Amino acid sequence: MSHFVLLNCRLFTGGADLTGSSNKLELSAEVSDEERTNFGSGGWKEVIGGLAETELSGGGQWEAGDPGRVDDARWTELGGLGxxxxxxxxxxxxxxAWFTAAMSGKYKLGDQVGAVAPWEGEAKGSWPLVRGQIAHPPGTARTATGTGSGIQLGAVPPGKHLYASAHVLSIAGTGSPSITLGIESDVDNTFASPTDVATFAAADALGGQITRAPGPVTDTWFRPKxxxxxxxxxxxxxxxxGTA
Incomplete structure (x- = not known):
């Protein structure tokens, strides 16, 4: 990915796609520097990495009246982890894609007369920040049990985890429609002998989940089912x- 202008950022929290209500998105990660200077440091400070932290924030145009709109989603998730x-x-x-489990700690709305009603929100990470890939796009409707396309992430080494986030954005149908998502792996993109790696809880309402599976996983290809x-x-x- 070369230099580009931010025109089509995508933001998903819980069961909401906030892309159409957002015009600002920021993500930051920081590792604290802990001093370990001693008499053998040659007169220079020495530091090592300490605790890591992540913060996410977004803002844009306020909307309400549906579980997938920003006011409903931000208020429901305020103080919660998702x-x-x-x-x-x-x-x-x-x-x-960058993703994590985060605690939604701030929600702000409103401005002066004549302004387009704005919103702002912040969340602080409670799991590692993961740099990964989209394994299922949000615009593809699924109506029957199946599997998605594979992506090549590489093997998950010992001491690391495979992380997966899922956001159910729309549900239609009768008879209590429900979807249970999972992740499977294989040695190549044919998925001739797939292995279950992770499973989400069944979902019958809009919402988000995040899960992780410990390494080692020697398979290098992964797909949702x-x-x-x-x-x-x-x-x-x-x-x-993604792997972290």
Whole structure:
């Protein structure tokens, strides 16, 4: 990815796609520097990395009246822990994605007369910040049990985890439609002998989940799978995968 202008950032929190309500997105990661200077340091300070922290923030135009709109989503998630997934440029299959489990600690709305009603929100990470890829794009509706396309992440080494975030953005159908998402792996993109790596809880309402599976995982290809129930069901969802 070369230099580009921020025009099509994507932001997903819980069960909301906030892309159409956002015009600002910031993500920061920091590792504290802990001093370990001693008499053998030659007169120079020495530091080592300490605790890491992540902060995410967004803002834009305020909307309300639906679980997928910013006011409903931000108010519901305030004070809670859930997945935030951010893409600097589109959310197509394989697109760069940053995600983590974060505590939504701030929500602000309102401005002076005559202004387009704004909103601002902040969250602080409670899990590692993961640099990964979109494994299922948000605009592809699924109506039956199936699997997605594979992405090549590489093996998960010992001491690391495979992380996965999922946001269920739209549900249609009757007979209590439900979707259960999971992640499977294999040695190549044919997925001739896939292995289950991670599973999410069944979802029958808009919302987000994040999970992780410990390494080592020697397989290098990963893809989402889903089991769908209900009458005339249709689901929109986005999945991101990465190793940290």
């Amino acid at each position: 997945p935030w997934t951010a893409c600097p440029d589109r959310a197509d299959l394989g697109a760069l 889903w089991t769908i129930t209900g009458t005339g069901p249709s689901f929109l969802f986005v999945v991101a995968l």
